[in-house]
Amino acid sequence: MNNGAIGVFDSGVGGLTTVKELVKLLPNENIVYLGDTARVPYGTKSTDTIAKYARQDIAFLLKRDVKMILVACGTISSAMMHEPIFENVMIPHSGVVLPTAEAACKATKNKKIGVLGTSATVKSQSFANAIKAIDPEIEVTAKACPMFVPLVENGYTDRNCVVTKLIAEEYLDIMKKNDVDTLILGCTHFPHLHDVIQDIMGDGVKLISSGAELAKFAADALKKDNAFCDRQTEGKRELFCTDSVELFTETAATFLGKDNHAQIAKCTLKT
């Protein structure tokens, strides 16, 4: 048994996709979340800068009695395949790339997987490398979707939204051409566009949410290590952001629902 919290971080609010799934799977666990909203987004930035920020995010979580750290962000998870960010961190940790690649490899039947991500994620080839390591025969098509994050953050998520449909059609064209049967939503913002993407790709294509896969992976790992908490009541959810609480609260409600019982506070990272 381990009553420490599950630490989760992201460049902003996208990682709340993972928190939402964790709350569903492990309602009694404490969760500490950090969203670096003062420097969001990371997905348009360089690997060096992303890695530097991620180390500062991890240092913050390590001070808060966490038993595990989850990188609930496709961009940071991809950067860490090239630049170490967990040097000397002795507690279990995982990004989204490996759990998501495993789920996609299990799901594909025709061995054709697509990956949607930020520019930084696609440039890193992180998902493609992870998939090829599992099964070199799988064909991977990756596409950067830089407009998806602003579309989600500004509420253009309805399946009938013409703007979103036009942009999604542009991005997904290559996925249809390459006949993928499994499509990784490699950025934790993208599940908000699930319906639009599913409509364009058709019901035959399986969408894999990277944030949700990470939560499942974490639950399995805690079970294996016998490291669940012994609490019998609902866990505490503490959300920290580096910019204003007011701005964060609005968007957090979109991700977690209005009755999320979370405490939200501003924090300062050591730079």
Place this chain on the structure above:
Amino acid sequence: MNNGAIGVFDSGVGGLTTVKELVKLLPNENIVYLGDTARVPYGTKSTDTIAKYARQDIAFLLKRDVKMILVACGTISSAMMHEPIFENVMIPHSGVVLPTAEAACKATKNKKIGVLGTSATVKSQSFANAIKAIDPEIEVTAKACPMFVPLVENGYTDRNCVVTKLIAEEYLDIMKKNDVDTLILGCTHFPHLHDVIQDIMGDGVKLISSGAELAKFAADALKKDNAFCDRQTEGKRELFCTDSVELFTETAATFLGKDNHAQIAKCTLKT
């Protein structure tokens, strides 16, 4: 005569609109530009955070022998109307708000001015306050256009782009309803959408570019102070960014043209 450089800064690349205009007006002046690309954008962040970052940007420029500092960013220029960022800075400086408000007040005939800006700029009411201070009878309609920056940065700028037209129509609807005859492009990214905006508003509406107005204001101020350089050859343009040079170079070419003769280097800000 003063051979110091003109210092210009912005959260990212938008301020290059001002640099472009300065090069045209004052080709012999040296220019030092800072784009804080490691923390871009500022327009979605809180006033406190914007002001903190701006002070760090200014401290960087002050070390580089500048004779003047221009805040070539609608968001920072708006934040500085509420939070001081130039405490103890003894050289001339200006943001975009006052020069742009003056130009708009001169241009309007029906005393109805519109303002397009980032969320932070519109929330600050900076342009409205500046316009009302000049002429309290002028009606101001302000509209936050959070999708414009990602559209510009991802190249959706063509006047025939359906996505951009749909989003612009949504944002400009209130401007047409309120019959504005003068429209401030209050973010230095927005001139890239000039054609789309002009098409929707019609030729009768005068568009005012905040970045260009700031450059004109600076040229006038240097003339008045007799502070031009005595160089007879083309000035040096040094562009600094806080994230990778590679990422910055691509976008800089969009703003300044491919043959811009600028030197680009990465720098680290003291935080």
